[in-house]
Amino acid sequence: QVQLQQWGAGLLKPSETLSLTCAVYGGSFSGYYWSWIRQPPGKGLEWIGEINHSGSTNYNPSLKSRVTISVDTSKNQFSLKLSSVTAADTAVYYCARKGWLFSSRYYYYMDVWGKGTTVTVSS
């Protein structure tokens, strides 16, 4: 059974860089894309971006200028960096696996999630 374990700094000052890592245990790493998703307090979910084992990435255009997602296949880990953070970046950050089903075409979904990391940006 696949499990995601995530960690990273929980308190940042404005203008600093957010850095989180997610480790994948118990399943295939190379067959999937791996995502980051965030949720501000009391609000909805926002997809940040994704990466696969070969380092191919896709980002949310609204965050693209500040986001870098990287992968370490030797450790089955992927990481998120978000630069120049502000209070608006305060959120719970989740890592997740993008599962897929092929039935004449590919259907995707987020089927495995980490427990979330609370990140607060405050001076």
Place this chain on the structure above:
Amino acid sequence: DIQLTQSPSFLSASVGDRVTITCRASQGISSYLAWYQQKPGKAPKLLIYAASTLQSGVPSRFSGSGSGTEFTLTISSLQPEDFATYYCQQLNSYSYTFGQGTKLEIK
């Protein structure tokens, strides 16, 4: 970006009720839609993908339907553990947007 609008945003219902949540997309997304359940302090849980396919292990009282721009999530007989917030997500195109959520509360 494709916008998803869920209705209602809040829903009050009783155990045993049948409830339906609607998700409307700003443009056609075929069947590239998933539904999630989220409880306070927890990560979302996948319920439905490809608009109508039940994720393994999810009770059969949950069902999804729709294609194009209008989708529904139905819970046929509410159980106490179903009171939560529900989100739809489109996976037709980046940036994989979510609906704003529907909070299902006990009446």
